[in-house]
Amino acid sequence: MRHIISVLLENEAGALSRVAGLFTARGYNIESLTVAPTEDPSLSRMTLVTRGSESVIEQITKQLNKLVDAVKLVDLTEGLHIERELLLMKVKASNNNQREEAKRLVDIFQGRIIEVSENSYVLEVTGRGEKIEAFIKAIEPSLIIEVVRTGASGIGRGNRSLQV
Amino acid sequence: MDMPTESEVLSGAEIVIRSLIAEDVEYVFGYPGGTVLFIYDALFKQDKVKHILVRHEQAAAHAADGYARATGKPGVVLVTSGPGATNSVTGIATAYMDSIPLVIISGQVPTTLIGNDAFQEVDFVGITRPCVKHNFLVNDVKKLAATLKKAFHIATTGRPGPVVVDIPKDITAQMATFDYPQTVEMRSYKPVVNGHPGQIRRAAELILSAKKPVIYSGGGVVLGNASEELTEFTKMLGYPITQTLMGLGSYPATDQQFIGMLGMHGTYEANMAMHECDVLVAVGARFDDRVTGDVKKFCPDAKIIHIDIDPASISKNVQIDIPIVGSVDKVLRELTRAVKETLQKPDAEALAAWWKQIEEWRAIHCLYYDKGSDLIKPQYVIEKLWEVTDGASGDAFITSDVGQHQMWAAQYYKFVKPRRWINSGGLGTMGFGLPSAMGVQLAHPGATVACVTGEASFQMCLQELSTCKQFDLPIKILCLNNRYMGMVRQWQEMFYDKRYSHSYMDALPDFVKLVESYGHVGMRIDKPADVEGAMREAFKMKDKLVFLDFITDQAENVYPMIAAGRGQHEMMLSPNKEEESI
Ligand SMILES: Cc1ncc(C[n+]2csc(CCOP(=O)(O)OP(=O)(O)O)c2C)c(N)n1
Numbered sequence: 001m002r003h004i005i006s007v008l009l010e011n012e013a014g015a016l017s018r019v020a021g022l023f024t025a026r027g028y029n030i031e032s033l034t035v036a037p038t039e040d041p042s043l044s045r046m047t048l049v050t051r052g053s054e055s056v057i058e059q060i061t062k063q064l065n066k067l068v069d070a071v072k073l074v075d076l077t078e079g080l081h082i083e084r085e086l087l088l089m090k091v092k093a094s095n096n097n098q099r100e101e102a103k104r105l106v107d108i109f110q111g112r113i114i115e116v117s118e119n120s121y122v123l124e125v126t127g128r129g130e131k132i133e134a135f136i137k138a139i140e141p142s143l144i145i146e147v148v149r150t151g152a153s154g155i156g157r158g159n160r161s162l163q164v
Numbered sequence: 165m166d167m168p169t170e171s172e173v174l175s176g177a178e179i180v181i182r183s184l185i186a187e188d189v190e191y192v193f194g195y196p197g198g199t200v201l202f203i204y205d206a207l208f209k210q211d212k213v214k215h216i217l218v219r220h221e222q223a224a225a226h227a228a229d230g231y232a233r234a235t236g237k238p239g240v241v242l243v244t245s246g247p248g249a250t251n252s253v254t255g256i257a258t259a260y261m262d263s264i265p266l267v268i269i270s271g272q273v274p275t276t277l278i279g280n281d282a283f284q285e286v287d288f289v290g291i292t293r294p295c296v297k298h299n300f301l302v303n304d305v306k307k308l309a310a311t312l313k314k315a316f317h318i319a320t321t322g323r324p325g326p327v328v329v330d331i332p333k334d335i336t337a338q339m340a341t342f343d344y345p346q347t348v349e350m351r352s353y354k355p356v357v358n359g360h361p362g363q364i365r366r367a368a369e370l371i372l373s374a375k376k377p378v379i380y381s382g383g384g385v386v387l388g389n390a391s392e393e394l395t396e397f398t399k400m401l402g403y404p405i406t407q408t409l410m411g412l413g414s415y416p417a418t419d420q421q422f423i424g425m426l427g428m429h430g431t432y433e434a435n436m437a438m439h440e441c442d443v444l445v446a447v448g449a450r451f452d453d454r455v456t457g458d459v460k461k462f463c464p465d466a467k468i469i470h471i472d473i474d475p476a477s478i479s480k481n482v483q484i485d486i487p488i489v490g491s492v493d494k495v496l497r498e499l500t501r502a503v504k505e506t507l508q509k510p511d512a513e514a515l516a517a518w519w520k521q522i523e524e525w526r527a528i529h530c531l532y533y534d535k536g537s538d539l540i541k542p543q544y545v546i547e548k549l550w551e552v553t554d555g556a557s558g559d560a561f562i563t564s565d566v567g568q569h570q571m572w573a574a575q576y577y578k579f580v581k582p583r584r585w586i587n588s589g590g591l592g593t594m595g596f597g598l599p600s601a602m603g604v605q606l607a608h609p610g611a612t613v614a615c616v617t618g619e620a621s622f623q624m625c626l627q628e629l630s631t632c633k634q635f636d637l638p639i640k641i642l643c644l645n646n647r648y649m650g651m652v653r654q655w656q657e658m659f660y661d662k663r664y665s666h667s668y669m670d671a672l673p674d675f676v677k678l679v680e681s682y683g684h685v686g687m688r689i690d691k692p693a694d695v696e697g698a699m700r701e702a703f704k705m706k707d708k709l710v711f712l713d714f715i716t717d718q719a720e721n722v723y724p725m726i727a728a729g730r731g732q733h734e735m736m737l738s739p740n741k742e743e744e745s746i
Binding site: 009010013014017018021025055058059062063065066068069070071164 | 289290293294297298299301303318350351352353474475476478479480483
């Protein structure tokens, strides 16, 4: 099963490598990992997407909690949550056909064109992982110059929140 | 109103020493070098903290580790950057695997040079990350005291473990106000100590419903100083108890309810009882693969209660029915009370039948060995060691290295008190025995300290004979010299068709002369009849280190044994044994 785990970490040097090291040392999967400081500069929030059986996920959350730098953790997939990922894609846009195609798909996926240059567009799409994947599939492969995905981040719905 | 105490301005190096004093540190085990020279200079100018100069940094970590195991207090290590630091890694990993509290202070190149591949620079925080509980790189002298305070706090609380504090040289020269914090508050680190009352009640009910119970306890009981609580709990119930290699001594092995060590070289009765039990109470144990054998065949009929300070230990290898996270002493006390409060008693009839079965297994005498041999049997040496060191009193400290001799020491020396059996169980580090004995002897100057070793293991840290001389450490070293890496040879005999690939110990030194050259006493013993006499003579030399080189039977193997991947009930008994029982 795919799980999205959010962790509040002390914003200390090396905290990220402790998490990454834990995953390699114990042979856990990481699909994606994003991290950035929160409104409180002493805390970073990390979101990681991993896959494993229930017992593996249980171990992952316990091992993460055991890290001395980990303040709090939630497995978002255990309840209602919102998941978003940002995609930036550079596509060829050197003729009308290509430009129209890019515009049409961006509209369907409720994305935006955020840069226009002579021969290319940069597109921006946000959404759940499946939506991002569907968008990438929808674009004619020969038009794609570059794909950048941030990996998922997420937040609980309603009363669910992860705070100190 | 309290006047604020006047704070002093000290150098980073002085702050290190003053912090150690504030932590009541008696001994620092270390070795100097460029990046720690300011710290060594500060050590020189005081006499509260004593420095023990080892001969190799691995030994510094093992000695601090032995000190910690024998006292329950954290061991402290001081090493220089680069090779000094890397040399200590084996010792740090050894402590990590057995959850031993250490604080390792390592020198680092000056902050201005970090990342430049400077002379003797190594990313020590990076290297040690997977084998420490936590580590720090101090980049501001103002944070030094608070970081050291945190290091001691983290090392000694919750599930203990080693903590590295890496200090760049320039930080040790810079000045700051010394203000050692009295307490630590870390929002990210708050170990749970009290067990969940509901879980404890459920556990009490399950324990009382058992027809074939077993208590299985591990090193956590020793680390958590919970021997008394474990003994009271076990006595109250009258249930059989087995222990892991790391747990030995936390319940008296001489007691009738003790059914021996369990696991790969555990007793037949302990492993069979585990296999057939219906309720298993695991206390401060971590279901290591050397204990469980094939987990699919592990305790197939049992409901399992697991008490542990570390939530991550629970259901890691084996699925647990009733987990209780908390410190083992508290939880055992509460569990004992919860059992009493039910006003119920264990099922006496079922228990009697269970004991009858266990006694049948016990009657097989799985630790039988040939007592009529002309050769010295290693098991015999350990049995005599128990007598000569007054094993029944439980006062002697026994350290060991790794191999067959370690297993024989665990099987035949009946430990009756905790913190007396000191060995590397988790990492299995050859070379641990002698340096750890140094730490034990320093912690307990008047005590009997013996190191059981093999001729291969001993050679991994024998340079410490010099340290023992310098600091007058009268350790008794019992070398079970079988001219083989015996444990390796045993596996090659059993599983590799007797192809003894590189396990023969050729070109051995004359150990008697070797130890004499360091100023110690050496004895070689090659006849069974001389074993006891030599041992008595050696232990009478209270102020001398004596090395006893026992030339033992080369062919002896450790039995009983569960081969890797087998279940607990699939034990191999000694071939001697099988002939005898036919
Ligand atoms: C540092 C290290 N290297 C290798 C091993 C693998 N190993 C385990 S037991 C053993 C043989 C030990 O021989 P010895 O010390 O003579 O003890 P014996 O088994 O003969 O009693 C070896 C090589 C180890 N445990 N530690």
